Amino acid sequence: MTVVSVSMPDDLVDRIDEFTEEHGYTGRSELLREASRNLLGEFEDKRLEGRELMGIVTVVFDYEGTAVEERMMQLRHEHEDIVASNFHSHVGDHNCMELFILEGSLEEISTFVGRIRATQDTTTVDYSVTPIDSGDLLE
Incomplete structure (x- = not known):
């Protein structure tokens, strides 16, 4: 698995850490992988393609x-x-x-x-x- 460095404000990192702990993620990486998949998948709904x-x-x-x-x-x-x-x-x-x-x-x-x-x-x-x-x- 490739390691990626990301810069973000301290308050966002704190929010990520709190969310990770509160929701049982194993760490930041797991949370950020899931968030990335969700973001990338948002506009991949086949039911919407080719429609107005x-x-x-x-x-x-x-x-x-x-x-x-x-x-x-x-x-x-x-x-x-x-x-x-x-x-x-x-x-x-x-x-x-x-x-x-x-x-x-x-x-x-x-x-x-x-x-x-x-x-x-x-x-x-x-x-x-x-x-x-x-x-x-x-x-």
């Missing part, structure tokens, strides 16, 4: 001292072909929330979500995908 989809993406970030809001605007414009709607709101004392409604293929939505996730200083990124074509909806 709606994606809803919610991003929360601290607006003080970060460039996340500007990055969200860039991504909205770079992917204007699939961004059907976008909503911005202040949440709490120091946070903002961006809501994106997307219409496109699995690959297009996957690419957009990946670019959002790769944006530094986001607090959370959550999404759902639903078919909007005339085929049967997922059960």
Whole structure:
């Protein structure tokens, strides 16, 4: 098995260690392997391939001292072909929330979500995908 070094903030390592212990993982490596498999498998659902989809993406970030809001605007414009709607709101004392409604293929939505996730200083990124074509909806 190949050994991979990963840099991450101390608070994330602490959260990983706590989660590992609380949920009975043998160590960080086991947890990170499972998380990696889950992330890579998220957009490999064969039932979604070749279908027209709606994606809803919610991003929360601290607006003080970060460039996340500007990055969200860039991504909205770079992917204007699939961004059907976008909503911005202040949440709490120091946070903002961006809501994106997307219409496109699995690959297009996957690419957009990946670019959002790769944006530094986001607090959370959550999404759902639903078919909007005339085929049967997922059960």
